[in-house]
Amino acid sequence: MIEHHRRRLSASAALLLLCCCCWASTAAGAELADKLRDDTELSQSTAKTFRRIMPVRFYSLLEQNPVANSTLSLRSCTIFVPTNEAFQRHRGSTHVLYHIITVALSKDQLPKTVSSDMDGNPPLYITKNRNGDVYVNNARIIPSLTVELTNREGKRQVMHIIDEVLEPLTTLPTAKPDAITNPDAYQFLQQADLLNIGDNRVRTYRSQVALMKKETIYSAPGTHTFLLPVDEGFKLSTRSSLVDAKVIDGHVIPNTVIFTAASQHDEPKTSAAFEDLLKVTVSFFKQKDGKMYVKSNTIIGDAKHPQGVVLAEIVKANIPVRNGVVHLIHRPLMIIDTTVTQFLQKNFGCNSFKFLNDNENGALRKFYEVIMDNGGAVLDDINNLAEVTILAPSNDAWNASSINNIVRDRKKMSEILNMHIIKERLNVEKIRQKNANMIAQVPTVNNRTFLYFNVRGEGSDAVITVEGGGVNATVVQADVAQTNGFVHIIDRVLGVPHTTVLGKLESDPMMSDTYKMGHFSNFNDQLNNTQRRYTFFVPRDKGWQKTELDYPSAHKKLFMRDFAYHSKAILERHLVIADRVFTIKDLAQMSLVSDTVLLPTFRDSLKIKVEEEAGHLHDEYASHEWTGYVIIWNYKKINVYRPDVECTNGIIHVIDYPLLEEKDIVVSGGSYLTESSICIMLANLIMITVAKFLN
Template sequence: MSALSRSSLNYREVTVFAPVNAAFDKFRGDLGQNLTCYHVAYNAYRLRDLNDTYLEPIQKGLPPLWIRNYNGDIYVNNALILPIRSDYQSNHRQDILGKPQVLHVIDEVLDPVLMNGDNPQTAYEFLRTTKDYGVKKFLRKIQQFKLEDLFDSDGVNTYFIPGDEGMDDYKMKMTDSYIIKAHVIPKRVLFTRPVPKNSIYDTLADVDYIYILLSFLKEHQKYYIKSNTILGDATHQNGEIKSEIIHQNIPVKNGVIHIIKRPLGVFDKVLTKFPYLPILDKLANDPYLNTTYVLGQKSGFNNLLKQPKKFTFFVPKDQGWTSVKNLYDYDRLLRMGYMNEIKKILGRHLIIGDIPYSMETLFNASSSNCVFLKTSSGRSCFSILYKNSDKKFVIKWNNVYIDVYKSNYECSNGLIHVIDRPLVTNSDFENVPEESGSFLQLWNALHKILTS
C-alpha cells in the first residue's frame, strides 16, 4: 500500500474498491503504488449513489473511475461490484472528527495502465506517448487529417484504435477522415463487459453520404467490434467488418480506449484480375506495384516485357522496396549512378519463356530441394515452400525467406506473383559508383516513389 492511500484511509472520506483475491491471480499489469491509489476515490459513495458517472481517484494523474449501471449491476470500469459483499460503511475513527468511508468488493483489478504527471492522459496523449501498444500508424493518420481534437477533447468518448500490424499499405491509404471518425463512439464510455452486445451505436462518421455504425460482439470468450457502413460511396464500401479487440478497456481522461486488430470500415483489397491486359499495363495501372514499374521505365528493363513471349514475374510490393531500407544499405540503392545496376536486380524477378509458371508448378518442381530458374539476369536457385497455417507460398532465395503476398495473378502474356520484398543482397550495394549528373534524376524519381 502506498503512503498516499494509507494516509487517505487514516484521514479522508473515501470510497475503496477492493478486488477479490482471485482477481490478482488473473491480473497481468503492474502491481505498483499507482495501483492501490486507483482503487481509492474521494468521498464516500454507497451503492445507491453510484449512477452512470465517474469518480476521481485520490492520486493526481490517474484516469477517472468510470461507473456504469447495466442490467441491474454496477460496474466500475470493467469490474463488477459484488453487492452482497459491498456497501460496507464505517467512520475511520469513532469521534466527532471521524470521516465516513465505504468499501465495495469487485471481481477484477482496476488497471490505470499508466500515469502522466499531475494530469491524466487524454486518448490523444496516450496514443502519442505509449510505446507498448503499437498504434503509431493510426496516430499518423489522425495527424495527417488534423483530427487531434477528436481524441484530445474534454468530452467523453469510446475510442477504437487499430494496431500497426493491421494497418497495411492499402488500409493506410484507404483510412481517411471519415474512417477515423468511424472509430469514435461519442458521449459514451463503453467497457467490454457492461455493454449490450449487438446493440447499435452511432459514430462520428455520420454525415449525409457516409454513415457508419458500430456494435460489440462476444464470441468464444473474445470481444469484437463490428462496423456497418450503411451509407457509402465509391471509396467507402457498404457492408460489415468485424475486428477483434486485442487490448481492452484502457481508461483515459476523456473515456476509454480499445486496441483492435484491424481498422473498421476498410475492406481488404481485392486484386481484380485483368486477363486481357499485358503485364506491363497491369504494372502501369496498379498503384501498389508502382515502384517496380517506375524503376523498370527508368532503367529500360520494361522493354523486356514488350517481347512476344510468356512471362513469370515476381513483383515486389511498394512496401517491399521500402523494407530494403531496414535490411540493407538503402541509401546506396538510391546512390546508384548506372541504370544497369537496377536493371540487373529487376532481372532476377523475371522468367521469360514459352509458358508462365504458377506457384503450384514451381512448388512441385522444387519439392526436393530447389529449382534452377533462368531469369533475365541469369540462372538462380529458388525453393518454394507452402505455409499451411497461413495458406500462402514462401520463396527461399539466397537464404532469405520471402512471403508471396498474391500468387498467380493472370495477365494476357503471363503471371504475376506479388512478393513482400525484392530479391536483393548486401553485395548489390558494394562498389557503387560515385554520384553523377544523371544520378540526380534517378534519385529524385526514387525519392518521390519511396517516400510517398
C-alpha cells in the same frame, strides 16, 4: 462500535467490518489474521468466504501505502477491493490509490465519472447496465458484499468488492517519471510508445490522423470510446491510404464510454461518422472462445465507403484515458480491401501475416480447414466468381456429431461446401427485399440446390434464418463485406441433417400448415420414429392456401379438429414408408423406366410420375434459369418447390399443391370425406354388423 455493528450485520458483513477497522488502525497482516482466527462469532465457512473475497495481498498493499493509510484513518472514502480470483488473473502491478476515491458513495450514489486518488487523479468510469449491474471501468461491483461504516474520526467510508483489478494507464519503466500523466486520447496516440500497452504500436494510424488533421476528435473533452488500429493491421501496403477523415470518425463513439465487460453485446452505437450521406454504427461482441471483437456497420455508404460489416479483434481492451476509454484493435474498421477468398485465407499463410492469421478471421478457421482438406478446389471456384456470397459455418458449427460421418467423403463434402456458395452479392437488405412477399429462394453453386432465407423482426432485432439440404441455420453475423461480395457467418453446416422428419416439419415456416394438420389429427406421432425411412411429399403453406380458393368448404373442415380423421387420411396419401428414401432424382429415373411409379404408403400405394422441367426460379427473379421437377399425379402437374430436404429418418419434397382433387371430397351429412376414408368407414360398419350378428 464493533459490537454495535456485529449485532446489526450478518456474520459475513461483520467480518468485512472488522477488516475495515483493522485498516483504520495500523495492524500488521499477521495480527489481522489472528483477529480473524480468534473471532469466535465467525464460522469456519464464513472465514473461508472472507479469505476468498478479501485477499491478504490487498491488505498489505494498503498498509504499505502511507497515503491510503492516512485516507482510511482521517477521511471519507470509497474503496474498490478486488476479489482473490481477480488477483489470480491479474498480471502486473496493482495501484492501490487507483482503487480509492476521497468521497463515500454507495452503489446508487456513484456518478458516471469519479476521480481516483492516484497521482494526476485519473478518472474511474461507472457504467450501470440494463440488468442493474454496476461497473467500475471493466470491474463489476458485487452488490451483496458492499459495506458502509464510520471511522474513528466520524468519517463515512464505503467498501465495494469488485471482480477485477482496476488497471490505470501507466508509462513504461524506461520513460521519465513526468513524461505523461493522466493523458487524453490524443496524448495517448501521440506518446503511445512511452506507455505500458505491450508490444502494440499505433504509428501508422497516428500518421493518418495527423495527415487528415483529425487531432481534435481525440482531444475533445467529455467521455468517449476510441478504437485505435495497431500497426500489424496495416500489413497490406495500400490499407493505410484508405484511412481518410470519415474512416477516422468511424473509430470514435462520442459521448459514450464502453468497457467490454459492461457493454451490451451486439448493440449498435452511433459513431462520429453518422450523418446524412454516411451512417456508420459500431458494436461489441464476444465469441464463445472468449475473444472480444468490435465491428463497424456501414449502413449507408458512398463511393469511398461501401456498405457492409468489418470485424476487428480487440487486442488490448479497456485502457482508461482522461476523456474516455481506448481499445486497440487488430485492423481498421470500415475499410473493405480484401476478396472473399483472401478473407478466408487469412487463417493461414506465410509468417509475415502471422498476426492477421491469428486474429483476422479465427471464427471461420474450421470452415477453411475443411475446404483445404477437401482439396481446395472449392476455394478456386470462389476465387473465379466475379460476385459471391458465402454462408460460412462458425467453428462451433463443425463440432456436430453428424458431420463426423461425412467429413472424409470428398464427393459429399464438395456438394455440401458448394451449397454454402451463392453466385451474387447478397446482403441483408437484398435478402429482406426478396423476402418481402415470400420466403426467398436463392440458387447455389451446387447444381439444382437452393437456399431459402427467412427474415423475422426489424432493425437490430431482426433474425435471419437460412435453410439448405434439410438444415435450418441462423445467421449469427451478417454482411461481413468484401470487395467482391459478402460473408454471413451461420451456426450450422447446411446439408448435414440433424433432425427427424417431425423436427423439420415443426421448425420450418414453409410447412406450418401441414404440421398443424398432422398435429391435431395425431398423424405426426409416427414421424419421429428413427427406425423407419420416410419420403414425405409436404404441401407448402401456399399450396394449402390454393386449396382454400379451389375448395373453400373442404379446406375449412380439413383444418378442424372435428374432421381430424379425414385430414389424417389425406396426409397419409403423401407419406411413403419403405426401407429406403426416394430422392427426386431417384423418382425421375424410375419414371423413365416405367410410366407410373408405385410407392408404398401407410394404407395402400401412391402412383406418380416425376419429370424434369426447365424454367425460371420466380417471375421476380427471372434471371435465374433452373431445371426443376414436377410430379404428375392423376393427370395433374404439381411443381416440386424444394426437393430433397434431408432428415435423419427420411427425406421431404416440398410441393406446390396437395395430392388432392375435387372428386376426393364427398358431401355427406355436411361432412367432407375422401374416397379412402369412405371405404374404411364402410369396412368398420360391416365389422360392427357382423359382430352384432355373431353375438
